[in-house]
Amino acid sequence: MKIAIIGGGITGLSALHEIEKQRSEIGKHIEVNLYEKGAELGGKIRTLHREGFTIERGPDSFIIRKPEMLSLVEELGLNDQLVKNHTGQAYIASSGEFHPIPEGSVMGIPTRVAPFLLSSLLTSKGKIRALSDLWLPTKQKEETDESLGLFFRRRFGDELVDRLLEPLLSGLYAGELNELSLESTFPQFRQMGDKHRSLILASRSMAKKRQQSTGLGQKSGLFRTVKGGLSVIVDELEKAASEGTIHKEKQLQAIIPEKEKGYALHFADGTKTEADEVILTVPHSTAADVLPSLSVGEEMKAFPGASVATVAIAFPSTSLQAPLNGTGFLIPKGEGGSEMLKAVTLVHRKWPHLVPDGHVLVRCFVGRPGNDGIVRDTDETIVEQTLNELRKFLDVRGEPLFTDVTRWQRAMPKYTVGHQARIASWESVLADEYPGVYVAGTFYRGVGLPDCVRQGRDVANHVLSGK
Ligand SMILES: Cc1cc2nc3c(=O)[nH]c(=O)nc-3n(C[C@H](O)[C@H](O)[C@H](O)COP(=O)(O)OP(=O)(O)OC[C@H]3O[C@@H](n4cnc5c(N)ncnc54)[C@H](O)[C@@H]3O)c2cc1C
Incomplete structure (x- = not known):
């Protein structure tokens, strides 16, 4: 079997790492190659060393609540390089002052009533409205997705949403809460709402369980990086790969089905190679470009993405x-x-x-x-x-x-309302029209580094299992 991975960001590198790890146990011949358009690997992970400073131009750390990135770092033997974030207070600027984010907030949801009541961020009216989550009835489970904004405004009112939740969460998902999908960003909040009367009580019980299982208190740093910056992880993944599997400055232009089976991959430098299975970890619009006859191509190109500097x-x-x-x-x-x-x-x-x-x-x-x-x-x-x-x-x-x-x-x-259903339908069209071609990475099922590592591993295992 010949597998091609397109894109040398953390998703593609994780997929490569997983395939190489499993290959020896599978007992059949598997050739794997990764193609990256740039001269460097890492994608959005870009660490710059300048005048004694280490500067992260993209992500600066990963959360350990989701274990996949931490496991990868440990597997690479980088445990002794791990650094925990200093936890000092984070603030919200509001009405010309800095207000501490109330102690005990989990993703902005208060789990401790006293610090929340003492917070200077909200008015008394706003606090009472937010705490009404404790006694408001839960809505019947909706079959369809809804926006984070609608969901939170119903439970907590506008003030908590506008002053705390929006600035906290819209940064992570690069969209306005009123357009972001609850199901694709925080499915756990939806399930909590199904099981518990109150989101505050549910978040509190979840935080306690996590504390018991990890031994990490609310004030413990939940983020990690490695000493020389995140690019060290990329370098280690590159070193761990077998010689000749990684090809840089190879921009994929088209995937054309071969007559018998498999695909011909055409690159911008005029070269061509073959593969039986192709894992695309590139942006959705690039995936649509390289699959010229995909019937959902135009829809994929229209998928929204926000720009930041x-x-x-x-x-x-x-x-x-x-x-x-x-x-x-x-x-x-x-x-x-x-x-x-x-x-x-x-x-x-x-x-x-x-x-x-x-x-x-x-x-x-x-x-x-x-x-x-x-x-x-x-x-x-x-x-x-x-x-x-x-x-x-x-x-x-x-x-x-x-x-x-x-x-x-x-x-x-931007994971807008209906995102998960859209991705599932694209994947099913892809499986019909280009069997053996898969998509994974930040644009599909989770934006954080641990989500991308999980997607890379999952797609690798799926390909290896021959399903
Ligand atoms: C400013 C910023 C801050 C962030 N902060 C954090 C954070 O602190 N913590 C966190 O967990 N996450 C953070 N994220 C999110 C995280 O960085 C990304 O979700 C993750 O790095 C994406 O990895 P990926 O491999 O899926 O995609 P990418 O990193 O985008 O990799 C895709 C790769 O595909 C290559 N490529 C594209 N087209 C082609 C082609 N035609 N042929 C061959 N190769 C191609 C690209 O060059 C690139 O290397 C941040 C993101 C940004 C932008």
Whole structure:
């Protein structure tokens, strides 16, 4: 069997790793090759080392609540390189002030009543409305998907949604809560609502169970990276691969069915190869482009993706005063006249090992759902506007030591209502029209690094099982 994996991001590399791991046990001849269009592997994982700073241009860490990425790191023998995030307080900027995210919030849902009641983020009326989740009846289980916004507004009212849930969750899924799918983003919330009367009680019991099974308290850091940055994991995956299996600067252009069986893969450099099974871990629009006669191609191309830019700004410690002792803050839409700045991480607090002594590093997320035109501007404009907006929140004195802008165009998939059903129907069309071709990765069944590792492993096992 000849397997081709297209895309050398974490999904493709995980699929390759799994196939190579299982191959020796299967006892039949399996040839596997991975093709990546760029000169580097890693996809959205991009670590930059500059003037003593380690800068993550894409993801900066992975959550350990979902175990797949942590298991992969352990399998690669990187346990002693793992670093836990410093947990300091995270804030929401609202009405010109920083408000701590209430202690005991799980994805923004309060699980402890006292800190929530004492929080300065919400008005008394907003708090009472949010706590009414404790006595509101649950709705009959809906057969169809619904939006996160509708679901949360029904349980908690508008204030908690607008001031806490929206800034927290829309950053993760790059969309407005009113358009994001509950089923595809937080299916557990839907199930909780089915089993428990109240989401607050259900979240509390879930947090307790997790605490008992992992031994990690609410204040323990739930995120991990490795000492030299996430690219170290990519490098280890590359080293673990058999010689000659990874092919860089190979951009796939078309997958054409062969007469007998299998496919011919045509690359942009004019070369061609064959494969029996093809795993596509590329964006949905690229998948549609390389499958010229796929009947759902146009639908796949129309799948929405949001654009963001990450802007890393380095200063000497004396040049930046943060009126808070936390690891960063989120900015709700319209707060402080902020048009495009969505979130700010104080990297020197969250990951001190990445920043040299005597310096600070802020990482800004720029571009909002429906307002991401800034991402297409020049670096100079992006930096200038980011600094202008940053000055509304922090005391910035003097000029930065350096800045680094990374654009992510249409790179954040929007899992809108009905996403899961849409993906299932595309997969079934794909199985009919291009049997042996599969899709996996961030655009399909989960956006976080652990979700991508899981998808890479699952698709690899599916292909190997011959189902
Ligand atoms: C700014 C940002 C911050 C994030 N932060 C976090 C975080 O902190 N934690 C977390 O868990 N997740 C985070 N994510 C999400 C996470 O980074 C991604 O979901 C994940 O890296 C996607 O991996 P992937 O392999 O599915 O896709 P990608 O990384 O996009 O890889 C796809 C690969 O396919 C290649 N390719 C494309 N077209 C072709 C072609 N025609 N032929 C050959 N190769 C091709 C591309 O070059 C690329 O290497 C973040 C994402 C972004 C953008």
